[in-house]
Amino acid sequence: MKLTYRKDYKAPDYKISDIQLDFTLDETKTRVVNTMHVEKINDAPLFLNGRYLELISLKLDGKDFTDYTEDKEGITLFNLPASFCLEIQTQINPKDNSRLMGLYLSKGVYCTQCEPEGFRNITYYLDHPDVLSLFTVIIHADRKKYPVLLSNGNKIKDDGDTVVWQDPFKKPSYLFALVAGDLDHIEDSFKTMSGKNVALRIYCEHGKKDKLYYAMDSLKRAMKWDEERFGREYDLDLFNIVAVSDFSAGAMENKSLNIFNDSCLMANEKTETDATFATVESVVAHEYFHNWSGDRVTARDWFNLSLKEGFTVFRDQSFSADMRSKVVQRIDDVSVLKRAQFLEDDGPLAHPVRPESFATIENFYTSTVYEKGAELIRMQEKILGKEGFRKGCDLYFSRHDGQAVTIDDFVKCMEDANQFDLKQFMNWYSFAGRPTVTVEKEYDDKTNTYKVHLKQSIKNYTEPLMIPLQMGLLDKDGKEILSKTLLLTQNEQDFVFENIAEKPTLSINRSFTAPVTLKISYTDEERLRLVQYDTDLFNRYEIGQEYATDEIIKISQGIGSIDTLVRVFGTYLSLAKQDPSFVSRAMILPALSYIGERTDVFDVDALAAARHAVRQKIAETYQDKFLEIYNDFSSKAPFSAAPEAAGKRAVKNMALAYLSAVREKENIAKEQYFSADNMTDEFSALSAAVNNDLPFEGKLLDNFYQKYKDDALVINRWLALQARKEAKDTLDKVKGLMNLPLFDIRNPNKVYALIGGFAANPVAFHVTGGKGYEFLADTVIRLNAINPQVAERMVRPLVRWKHFDADRQQLMKQQLERIAKTPDICINLQETVTRALKA
Numbered sequence: 001m002k003l004t005y006r007k008d009y010k011a012p013d014y015k016i017s018d019i020q021l022d023f024t025l026d027e028t029k030t031r032v033v034n035t036m037h038v039e040k041i042n043d044a045p046l047f048l049n050g051r052y053l054e055l056i057s058l059k060l061d062g063k064d065f066t067d068y069t070e071d072k073e074g075i076t077l078f079n080l081p082a083s084f085c086l087e088i089q090t091q092i093n094p095k096d097n098s099r100l101m102g103l104y105l106s107k108g109v110y111c112t113q114c115e116p117e118g119f120r121n122i123t124y125y126l127d128h129p130d131v132l133s134l135f136t137v138i139i140h141a142d143r144k145k146y147p148v149l150l151s152n153g154n155k156i157k158d159d160g161d162t163v164v165w166q167d168p169f170k171k172p173s174y175l176f177a178l179v180a181g182d183l184d185h186i187e188d189s190f191k192t193m194s195g196k197n198v199a200l201r202i203y204c205e206h207g208k209k210d211k212l213y214y215a216m217d218s219l220k221r222a223m224k225w226d227e228e229r230f231g232r233e234y235d236l237d238l239f240n241i242v243a244v245s246d247f248s249a250g251a252m253e254n255k256s257l258n259i260f261n262d263s264c265l266m267a268n269e270k271t272e273t274d275a276t277f278a279t280v281e282s283v284v285a286h287e288y289f290h291n292w293s294g295d296r297v298t299a300r301d302w303f304n305l306s307l308k309e310g311f312t313v314f315r316d317q318s319f320s321a322d323m324r325s326k327v328v329q330r331i332d333d334v335s336v337l338k339r340a341q342f343l344e345d346d347g348p349l350a351h352p353v354r355p356e357s358f359a360t361i362e363n364f365y366t367s368t369v370y371e372k373g374a375e376l377i378r379m380q381e382k383i384l385g386k387e388g389f390r391k392g393c394d395l396y397f398s399r400h401d402g403q404a405v406t407i408d409d410f411v412k413c414m415e416d417a418n419q420f421d422l423k424q425f426m427n428w429y430s431f432a433g434r435p436t437v438t439v440e441k442e443y444d445d446k447t448n449t450y451k452v453h454l455k456q457s458i459k460n461y462t463e464p465l466m467i468p469l470q471m472g473l474l475d476k477d478g479k480e481i482l483s484k485t486l487l488l489t490q491n492e493q494d495f496v497f498e499n500i501a502e503k504p505t506l507s508i509n510r511s512f513t514a515p516v517t518l519k520i521s522y523t524d525e526e527r528l529r530l531v532q533y534d535t536d537l538f539n540r541y542e543i544g545q546e547y548a549t550d551e552i553i554k555i556s557q558g559i560g561s562i563d564t565l566v567r568v569f570g571t572y573l574s575l576a577k578q579d580p581s582f583v584s585r586a587m588i589l590p591a592l593s594y595i596g597e598r599t600d601v602f603d604v605d606a607l608a609a610a611r612h613a614v615r616q617k618i619a620e621t622y623q624d625k626f627l628e629i630y631n632d633f634s635s636k637a638p639f640s641a642a643p644e645a646a647g648k649r650a651v652k653n654m655a656l657a658y659l660s661a662v663r664e665k666e667n668i669a670k671e672q673y674f675s676a677d678n679m680t681d682e683f684s685a686l687s688a689a690v691n692n693d694l695p696f697e698g699k700l701l702d703n704f705y706q707k708y709k710d711d712a713l714v715i716n717r718w719l720a721l722q723a724r725k726e727a728k729d730t731l732d733k734v735k736g737l738m739n740l741p742l743f744d745i746r747n748p749n750k751v752y753a754l755i756g757g758f759a760a761n762p763v764a765f766h767v768t769g770g771k772g773y774e775f776l777a778d779t780v781i782r783l784n785a786i787n788p789q790v791a792e793r794m795v796r797p798l799v800r801w802k803h804f805d806a807d808r809q810q811l812m813k814q815q816l817e818r819i820a821k822t823p824d825i826c827i828n829l830q831e832t833v834t835r836a837l838k839a
Helices: 213-228 275-289 302-323 326-345 367-400 407-418 422-430 524-533 537-556 563-575 580-586 593-595 605-623 623-632 644-661 667-673 679-691 695-709 712-723 729-739 748-759 771-784 788-798 806-820 825-837
Strands: 014-024 030-040 046-049 054-060 067-069 074-077 082-092 103-104 109-113 136-139 148-151 155-161 162-166 178-181 184-191 197-206 240-243 257-263 298-300 403-406 436-444 450-455 469-473 478-490 492-497 505-508 515-518
Touching: 054 074, 054 537, 109 257, 136 148, 136 178, 136 213, 148 162, 184 213, 197 213, 197 712, 213 240, 213 275, 213 302, 240 275, 257 275, 275 302, 275 563, 275 644, 298 302, 298 367, 302 326, 302 367, 302 407, 326 367, 326 537, 326 580, 326 593, 367 407, 367 422, 367 469, 367 580, 407 422, 407 436, 407 712, 436 469, 436 505, 450 478, 469 524, 478 492, 505 524, 524 537, 524 563, 537 563, 537 580, 537 593, 537 605, 563 580, 563 605, 563 623, 580 644, 593 605, 605 623, 605 644, 644 667, 644 679, 667 679, 679 695, 679 712, 695 712, 695 748, 712 729, 712 748, 729 748, 729 771, 748 788, 788 825, 806 825
Parallel strands: 014 136, 197 240, 240 257, 298 403, 436 515
Antiparallel strands: 014 030, 030 082, 046 074, 054 082, 067 074, 103 109, 109 178, 136 162, 148 178, 155 162, 184 197, 436 450, 450 492, 469 478, 469 505
């Protein structure tokens, strides 16, 4: 398995000033004529990447060229002049492209996905992000069958069956896009801060455009926000978005032509939940923000992927925080970080935000690159302040507009704009894992001084990090007496505060200022004080979550007590009327998978039983309060997608989930299901029935299926709900669902919902006997031949095999070894399985 190393980066020997792509579309025999003007920088052969291509002809300056060699990765051309025009004609088969990389068909619609290396599946090219060219695209197609023909930039010609697009901005090949099909659309416009009118269009399958209006609203709000927060104005007269059914990722930021997985673009109250509305808002904003942080300024190489993705995740998280509740957004962002990125940090797939090597970059579209990368940007904003950070961003965009650059270039702009040395901060990009910050606190009542001693440590890494930690001190009545940000720059460091009249309670790493594991001891009195009075609502939530995690582990070992934990969670309920969104999050116990990752050996059965006991105790102890909340927030007002209305539904349905665990209250779920006028309430009631094993579960599942069987996105949610049920017979149900006509293993959304949902279900997946492991391995081996990217994602629940008991270790390892022997195993899968087995 060949690795690519960051240290071996070499600038290209050739540049391509412009490229013309001439497509004649055909389902199985699409003809691509690629004409490009090339200039030699260094005297060396020219290697052009290309896969799954049938080479028809190759001409240099209009004449047949034969001085080349060809292999499965591309062609190498020899003895070339200083500058020349190269014409390459190839043929490809979009219909059979189940890899969904390059040009493929999705329900009769031609679409592309070129990031990271899909463009080489379309034509021979220098398929690297540091090669920026001007693109002209000619599309020939039967206009009666494919009335919509789209590509990047501006449409400069529309002549019957031929359309020509030209992008005035240089871009790397991974940002190229093409869409052709019979599509419906909605349109609107946006006036930029300089007074330019931008036409906005969003396309989808016929019969679905009523689900696009929230995405359009989100796009316009994102455009306005980016002007106000970052000073970024849209740079073309047209912006298009297209929704497709078959897409391995969430969406793609192709210049002026974003392509979306339809699950991340469509939302209305009858068929999507409030969570989907939030996802659509976030993803639409994320892909639009890439227009500057990714398109106008792009990454030099894939090792610097987080340059664009970490920065843009930070931007979309900031946008969502401004659109919704800042504290709830932070809770949700950190929850994703802990469930996904912490898992990577603690396992065999751990890697730095900027990795040093890879076999295939497709395996590094990870939570570490995205979410942890965003945390590194957030820390820089905390260190420099919002004004200083904005100055750094302005310098970055102006200094590097139209360039392919590195993370070092980004941080250098932050330094230059603020005259602040961030050399030590760069260490964050270089290690795999997560720092632990140990906190010791000491109060001297004779001198009225309070000392906080901080110690940082990282496994297999010795250089100290620059760690900002927001902190506050509360007096015995919960009043805040001090608030500031500590900057930890040494392995051990003391911070002393004077004139502190009484022993305070320390609140630290507020709003999760830094992505660290915090080790700090609290008494029950201190913990309750923080949960009740901390002015940082995130830390009120975090205290409860971390305490619940630790206590559930103790309960599973027979040494814990539920009572104080139940008291802590009961404290949140008093805030329901004041901040329903916050309470809806705070009352959810930590996920079983997260709790298990905090133990040396993940005892699935014992931890699941302990978590269930705690949840049941909370439900029974506060059932009257839950019923009060449920009634207070039940509303007959017309549906609104506004955050305030969504927050009220969230706290109501949180109460319903607990009430459904109390048998005397179980019929509330059935009543809500049949009376609901929106998908959030309807699906919450269905979930309560399934997750609490209520007697009418089967009736509601059947009813839901009959109502929505023709809506693929809704049915995916129905599949995932059943796959995630914590029951011993879930695997049998999943196998039965796979046999339904509605399941298609070639569709990533179906696989993620059903197979991914099951594999993310610790109770069902780890049932004794290893049948879940064998089932997943069987599926991964099938996917290996269909879609390598999806196959690699699906195998990941097996990679943490060493974290379980000896019997499960052996069973999981056996399946990894079986997968490793798959004939023609794709490099995506091979890299992940090899790393897992070597752990």
